Amino acid sequence: xxxxxxxPSMDCAEGRAANLPCNHxxxxxxxxxxxxxxxxxxxxxxxxHGLKNNETNEMASLIITxxxxxxxxxxxxxxxxxxxxxxxxxSKIQGGSEKLVFGKGMKLTVNP
Amino acid sequence: xxxVSQHPSRVICKSGTSVKIECRSLDFQATTxxxxxxxxxxxxxxxxxxxxGSKATYEQGVEKDKFLINHASLTLxxxxxxxxxxxxxxxxxxxxxxxxxYGYTFGSGTRLTVV
Numbered sequence: 499x500x501x502x503x504x505x506p507s508m509d510c511a512e513g514r515a516a517n518l519p520c521n522h523x524x525x526x527x528x529x530x531x532x533x534x535x536x537x538x539x540x541x542x543x544x545x546x547h548g549l550k551n552n553e554t555n556e557m558a559s560l561i562i563t564x565x566x567x568x569x570x571x572x573x574x575x576x577x578x579x580x581x582x583x584x585x586x587x588x589s590k591i592q593g594g595s596e597k598l599v600f601g602k603g604m605k606l607t608v609n610p
Numbered sequence: 611x612x613x614v615s616q617h618p619s620r621v622i623c624k625s626g627t628s629v630k631i632e633c634r635s636l637d638f639q640a641t642t643x644x645x646x647x648x649x650x651x652x653x654x655x656x657x658x659x660x661x662x663g664s665k666a667t668y669e670q671g672v673e674k675d676k677f678l679i680n681h682a683s684l685t686l687x688x689x690x691x692x693x694x695x696x697x698x699x700x701x702x703x704x705x706x707x708x709x710x711x712y713g714y715t716f717g718s719g720t721r722l723t724v725v
């Protein structure tokens with residue numbers, strides 16, 4: 499079973515920041531938070547991951563609460579191409595044989 | 611880095627025939643390969659996990675004799691759907707994995723339609 503919960507959907511205006519929440523209250527100390535997104539009929543695309551500290555890359559920022567029970571993915575300037583299903587996943591290690599368990603994800607719709 | 615090639619992207623086959631899906635990691639060595647399937651409007655469900663040179667481990671409810679997985683090299687894995695039936699129609703996605711780095715990458719998926 500997925501160890502994360504996300505709202506089923508969210509709308510965002512083009513050009514505005516999109517803040518995508520995720521709860522992972524049972525996360526273990528050695529588990530990372532991963533974010534992926536899936537655009538219709540494509541494979542999941544890696545966005546960002548983190549353990550404890552906030553992370554930023556060219557795609558997004560990841561804010562993890564101090565207790566690590568929740569996190570927020572921030573797309574600073576959403577575009578129409580960011581419309582996708584976003585998955586928040588926790589996993590113990592970076593790759594290897596540890597499988598990723600996908601929940602239902604959250605459908606982000608960016609509106610013009 | 612972490613380039614994955616999965617093909618075919620789309621295939622239509624007749625009931626009772628077999629279909630092979632290939633997944634290649636082009637610029638890294640995948641010690642582990644995950645195979646997922648996704649039915650319409652649903653999330654990805656893990657089917658099986660394989661380590662290079664070893665037999666695959668199947669998730670509960672996935673028939674190992676129907677979904678044959680070969681992971682003979684660190685850069686290539688195949689999934690063969692044998693004696694396909696319409697209920698096998700789905701979106702199949704591979705995920706080669708290596709320890710470290712991003713760890714998890716995904717193929718672009720294969721849309722299988724069994725008629």
